[in-house]
Every structure is written in structure tokens, then in C-alpha cells.
Amino acid sequence: MEILGGPLFSVAGAGESHGPGIVTIVFGCPPGLWLTRDTIQDQLDRRRPGSTRHGTPRHEDDRVVFLSGVYQDDHDRLLSGPEAAVGESRVATYEAGYTTGEPIAALVLSSAGKSDHYAQFAGPEGEVRPGHTDLVKYHQSGGLADIRGGGRSSYRATISDVIGGSIARLYLKATFETVFLSSVVQVGPLQATRTLAEAVREFGPNVAPERIKPLADALAGSWSSVGIPTIDADFAAEAAELIKKTRVEGDSLGAAVEVVGLNVPALAGDPLYQSLKLRLMGALGGLHAAQACEIGDGAAVAARLGSENNDPIRQTGYANNSHGGLIGGITTGNPLVARVSFKPTSSIVKPQQSVRKNLEEIDFELKKGRHDPCVGVRAGVTLESRMAIEVMNAVLMHASRQVDPGDFTLFP
Secondary structure, X not given: XXXXXXXXXXXXXXXXXXXXXXXXXEEOOOOOOEEEHHHHHHHHHHHOOOOOOOOOOOXXXXXXXXXXXXXXXXXXXXXXXXXXXXXXXXXXXXXXXEEOOOOEEEEEEOOOOOHHHHHHHOOOOOEOOOOOOHHHHHHHOOOOOOOHHHHHXXXXXXXXXXXXXXXXXXXXXHHXXXXXXXXXXXXXXXXXXXXXXXXOOOOOOOOOHHHHHHHHHHHHHXXXXXXXXXXXXXXXXXXXHHHHHHHHOOOOOOEEEEEEEEOOOOOOEOOOOOOHHHHHHHHHHOOOOEEEEEEOOHHHHHHOOHHHHOOOEEOOEEOOOOOOOEEOOEEOOXXXXXXXXXXXXXXXXXXXXXXXXXXXXXXXXXXXXOOOOOHHHHOHHHHHHHHHHHHHHHHHHHHOOOOOHHHHOOOO
């Protein structure tokens, strides 16, 4: 079963790349959180194809509708969301309301699928794209894998991540002022000289909004002006030119993205099987095309002495953050810091060696398709969402350790 988070806050998704739509169910959101469709849509707009000039040329609307889990007494406003129709049945959907504690169901219909682009991969004689799941999924399913756009292995499946993560980040922001940010720090051989991890290294708990705003503004400005969300403007301009050049050559590029959580509450997580470090590395490193996930200073700590790597502790908190906000899988209150490395997009037009699904060897050339030359460029919002989901679950698990008998009173 594919579920992010859990057991107390979890997100389940279903739907293929070129199927009718993506269905999401979010379990465990406490009642009383004010939720609007537009707030979730803002995050989905960051994820969708066509949102950056350096991604796939596909343009998908990805408009979300809510079908359950929210309520308010103003029924006209509650039911003012887009109309959903199946045959002759037409119903209003939820626009805004308070979460009820029940599962929240959301639907995003597909609008830009061009399934004829994938005839090249159909049947036992279908060709296999190197780097894709075509071969393993075909044989795993007994030949029944959906070939359109990669089916369930498509990046489109991350719609559910962003919907669930948007709800988690709303709750964490309302409760702890938690903020999640991400910044591209490498594209191909180019590396940023200014990184998000370094920018927040001296941040401790309770980071004031005025310290966060310049970082958020820099990311938004880079996204709108260059199409690459990073706090290093010079790097963004160079990376943009490299992506353009590589696209023209019919090839693709890898990338690395840093994701941070600010004002993450301390003491969330566990030291072993529910370790937040373990869960974050699985959630972030398990994203499509991700090949590596590092926490804090990551692989760089292997070359250090213990005296160099240990974070000094004072009465006000940890004075450094080489551990990335986690000690033994438990949050310290310092920023959560992770870095995820993405492989180059597998779908390229350059000739490659491959096989058919019946294992006949062939010289492979991609005939049709609309693909990202650098998938890492628009992965940030999904990484933020996955981090938010895991933090939300860890917070609720910590809260469950202390039971207030007053919460179980029905009559005075």
C-alpha cells in the first residue's frame, strides 16, 4: 500500500499519469483547521507542468476539488467550489470550511494527456525507455502496466503529495509558525555558491518572520524571473542557460535541491523505527528520480573529527546545525535541513541502447513526448510537502503520548 506519513497523519493517492484523474485521501488532520481550496491550489500551481519555462511544455490545469472532510454552517460558501459531473449527475464541491477530523478527499481531473505519444511502448514488442520503469513494471504486472505517461510511475502522481503536504503545512504554520522552503543548489556540473542550508545555519528555534521573508522573497523572485527557485541569482542565470543548451541537444540534466523546515517544534520523532530521520530520508529520497538524500551536512561529515562535527549546546539551544535539526531521529528545534539529488530526466531524444519488453535488443530513439530537461527544477514543492507530512505525523505522535482526561468528557 502506497501511503506517505502515518500512522497518525497519512496521505494516500491513486491514479495514473493519463488516467481520468488523481484521487487523494488525507487521514488524521485534526478538526478545526480552516481550509480553502485556493490555498491548496497555490501549491499545486507550483508543481504542475508548464509552471516553469525550463520544464516540460505540457500545460495542465490541475484544478483541485474537495469532496469530503470540511464543513461550515454557511452552506452557500461551503458548496461554492467547482461543479463536478458524472453523466447526468452534477454536484457542487467544497470551497472552504473547517476540517472535521474525517478523511479529506480531493480530486484533480486530467486535461492534457496525449496517449498516442506512448504507442511506441505498447505490448510485448513495445520498446523500453532506458532509465524508466517500463521493463520492470511490465513484467511485474504480467503485462498490464499502464504505459501512458509512465502510469503510476509518473511525476503526476505527486499531486497527492502536494495536496496532503499543503494541509500539513497549514496546520503546522497555524500551530507553530512552521515554514518550509526549498532552493535548487546544483544543475548538472554547476553549483550554487549561496545555499539555503548555509543561510539558515545560525537560525535556532522561534525564527522571526522578518528573518524568513528575505529568503522567501529571493526564491519567489528567482522563480518568476528565471524559472529556477534558488537564493543564488547568479547561479540561476547560468543554470537557465545550461538547461536551454541541453534541451536543444536532446539531452537532460541532474540537479540537487535543498529543503528546510523552520520553526519545526522540538521533541518530535523517535530514536529507532519511527525515527524522523529515517522517515524523512525515505520520503524525500523515495521521490521519483531522486538518487540520494542527505540530512544536515550529509556526506561531508565523513571527513570530520568528532570535535569538529558535534554541535555546541548552550542554554538557548544548539549553537550550530551540522545534524540538520535532528539528533537520534528527534527534532531539536533548529531548522530541519535536507538535500536531495535527482538523476537526469530519463526521457531524452538522443539514441540509446535498449530492448523491447520481450528482451530483444534494439537501438532506441524516442519518437514523441513532452518532457522536463531537468526534473529537479520543479521538485521543490513536492519535497517541502513530503517533509511537512512526515513532520505533521511526528508532531501528532508526540502529542499522543500525553492524554488529557478532559478531552474525553461528554457530560458535565
